[in-house]
Amino acid sequence: MSSTKIPSLGYALLGLLQKPSSGYDLRKVFSSTSMKTYSDSPGAIYPALGRLEKAGMIRGAIEEGSGLRRRQIFRLTPKGLSELKHWITRPVTRDDLVWGQQEIMLRFAFCETAVGPAAAVELLQSLETALQAYVAALHEELQQMKAAMPASARLAFECGIRGNQCFLEWTHYALATYEKEGRKKGGTL
Amino acid sequence: MSSTKIPSLGYALLGLLQKPSSGYDLRKVFSSTSMKTYSDSPGAIYPALGRLEKAGMIRGAIEEGSGLRRRQIFRLTPKGLSELKHWITRPVTRDDLVWGQQEIMLRFAFCETAVGPAAAVELLQSLETALQAYVAALHEELQQMKAAMPASARLAFECGIRGNQCFLEWTHYALATYEKEGRKKGGTL
DNA sequence: TATGACATGTAATCTGTTACATGATTAG
DNA sequence: CTAATCATGTAACAGATTACATGTCATA
Numbered sequence: 148m149s150s151t152k153i154p155s156l157g158y159a160l161l162g163l164l165q166k167p168s169s170g171y172d173l174r175k176v177f178s179s180t181s182m183k184t185y186s187d188s189p190g191a192i193y194p195a196l197g198r199l200e201k202a203g204m205i206r207g208a209i210e211e212g213s214g215l216r217r218r219q220i221f222r223l224t225p226k227g228l229s230e231l232k233h234w235i236t237r238p239v240t241r242d243d244l245v246w247g248q249q250e251i252m253l254r255f256a257f258c259e260t261a262v263g264p265a266a267a268v269e270l271l272q273s274l275e276t277a278l279q280a281y282v283a284a285l286h287e288e289l290q291q292m293k294a295a296m297p298a299s300a301r302l303a304f305e306c307g308i309r310g311n312q313c314f315l316e317w318t319h320y321a322l323a324t325y326e327k328e329g330r331k332k333g334g335t336l
Numbered sequence: 337m338s339s340t341k342i343p344s345l346g347y348a349l350l351g352l353l354q355k356p357s358s359g360y361d362l363r364k365v366f367s368s369t370s371m372k373t374y375s376d377s378p379g380a381i382y383p384a385l386g387r388l389e390k391a392g393m394i395r396g397a398i399e400e401g402s403g404l405r406r407r408q409i410f411r412l413t414p415k416g417l418s419e420l421k422h423w424i425t426r427p428v429t430r431d432d433l434v435w436g437q438q439e440i441m442l443r444f445a446f447c448e449t450a451v452g453p454a455a456a457v458e459l460l461q462s463l464e465t466a467l468q469a470y471v472a473a474l475h476e477e478l479q480q481m482k483a484a485m486p487a488s489a490r491l492a493f494e495c496g497i498r499g500n501q502c503f504l505e506w507t508h509y510a511l512a513t514y515e516k517e518g519r520k521k522g523g524t525l
Numbered sequence: 526t527a528t529g530a531c532a533t534g535t536a537a538t539c540t541g542t543t544a545c546a547t548g549a550t551t552a553g
Numbered sequence: 554c555t556a557a558t559c560a561t562g563t564a565a566c567a568g569a570t571t572a573c574a575t576g577t578c579a580t581a
Contacts, residue, residue, distance in 0.1 A: 152567095154567085154568070154569095156568085156569090169532075169533090170532075170533070170534090171531070171532050171533075174532095180477070180481070181474075181477070181493060181496065183434045184434065184435060184436070186569065186570075188569080188570065188571075188572095189532090189533070189534065189535090190534085190535080190536090190569070190570065190571070190572085191568080191569055191570075193533065193534060193535090194534090194535095194568080194569090195568085195569095198568095217532080217533085217577090218531090218532065218533090219532090219533080245372050245373065246373060247373070247436065247438070248495070248499070249436070252492045252495055252496070253492075255488055255491070255492050256488055256489045256492035256493075257488075257489075258488050259486045259487060259488035259489070260486055260488075264487075264488075267487075267488050288369070288370070292369070297448045297449055298448060298453075298456075298513065298514075298517065299444055299445055299446075299447050299448035299449075299453075299456050300445045300446075300448070302444070302506075302509075302510045302513060303441045303442075303444050303445035304370060304445075305506070305509075306437070306441055306503070306506045306510075307370065307441070309502055309505075309506050310437070310499060310502060310503065310506075312502075313498055313499060313501075313502035314495070314499065316498075317491075317494070317495045317498050317499075320491075320494075321491045321495075324487065324491060325487075328487065341539095343539085343540070343541095345540085345541085358560075358561090359560075359561070359562090360559070360560050360561075363560095375541065375542075377541080377542065377543075378560090378561070378562065378563090379541070379542065379543070379544085379562085379563080379564090380540080380541055380542075382561070382562060382563090383540080383541090383562095383563095384540085384541095387540095406549090406560080406561085407559090407560065407561090408560090408561080
């Protein structure tokens with residue numbers, strides 16, 4: 148629907164802004180904890196927030212009078228929440244896998260709070276399907292090329308296959324976890 | 337030694353140029369096979385080759401008279417080979433792990449042909465050490481945070497841990513493979 | 526009053542993406 | 554002759570990195 152392309156960092160910010168935060172808060176999330184893959188530099192985050200605000204995805208309000216220096220607190224707009232949901236719920240493609248789990252995991256991590264547990268299960272199923280095909284294709288590629296590769300190159304390739312296989316097993320584990328949760332709460336999937 | 341910073345794509349090109357190739361050859365490597373993570377667009381590769389040539393890492397020579405259109409074949413210079421070796425053999429840091437296996441695997445894949453099998457074993461050992469510490473740290477972080485996380489966020493975190501654990505197991509497998517190779521050839525490690 | 530943490534931003538530079546432009550050679 | 558493939562590039566733009574600049578507040 149919206150034609151503006153949002154880079155990965157933008158979606159990370161949208162997801163985190165489900166809880167209203169200042170730019171500084173967001174930087175701390177990126178610099179501490181996991182998510183260190185995203186830059187915590189102000190030169191990345193403040194311009195990104197500016198772009199999101201201009202696109203109407205978030206709205207900043209200066210927090211007054213709380214003693215400290217002026218802090219601008221950003222919140223998701225309805226449009227921003229909608230965009231976040233679209234990004235999360237779209238099916239997993241081969242390209243998503245080629246270009247690293249990073250972004251898929253971000254989608255999954257935000258899924259439950261932004262869309263709901265049922266969407267998390269759907270995302271996992273989509274991921275499972277895509278991974279099965281991808282792992283099979285990688286196996287085939289290895290068979291065709293392994294004769295012409297030096298040992299280290301072959302091992303590096305095998306590492307990629309194992310990583311994706313591990314990822315696939317994780318989807319089973321995650322689905323089983325949701326099934327258990329579902330039974331406990333008696334929800335309809 | 338050399339002060340110019342080379343981005344990941346630059347090292348990928350240096351590694352591939354162990355076999356002299358044209359820009360077009362390199363693009364095909366990126367677009368087909370694995371390594372799809374690197375862009376195959378001419379706007380990325382030709383400028384990158386130009387920078388490497390200006391830095392004295394590679395040298396291009398126009399291939400004449402072979403019937404086709406002029407093709408420029410690039411070769412590693414001694415300086416370029418030295419830079420490649422330095423990049424491959426430097427110890428694996430925590431940051432290398434945080435920022436994805438991608439680049440480490442590239443180093444490993446080129447290791448055997450650029451430096452030799454003994455260096456591959458050293459790289460694997462360095463990687464193993466770094467991974468053990470990293471996995472332990474991730475486990476600890478999970479323990480501290482799991483109470484405050486929604487299920488999907490916790491599962492996403494666990495996915496990261498499992499992935500690194502799988503990666504660690506791969507290093508054992510790869511080391512075992514090299515040990516076997518070493519015994520077969522009677523080399524001294 | 527000086528230091529450090531809080532908090533926000535800008536400017537220069539580099540790299541990558543997208544899209545376009547060019548030209549040679551080969552297959553139909 | 555025309556289209557596709559080989560082969561190389563450029564230009565405009567978006568986004569990230571790095572480094573710098575600014576200013577508040579608490580505390581030692």
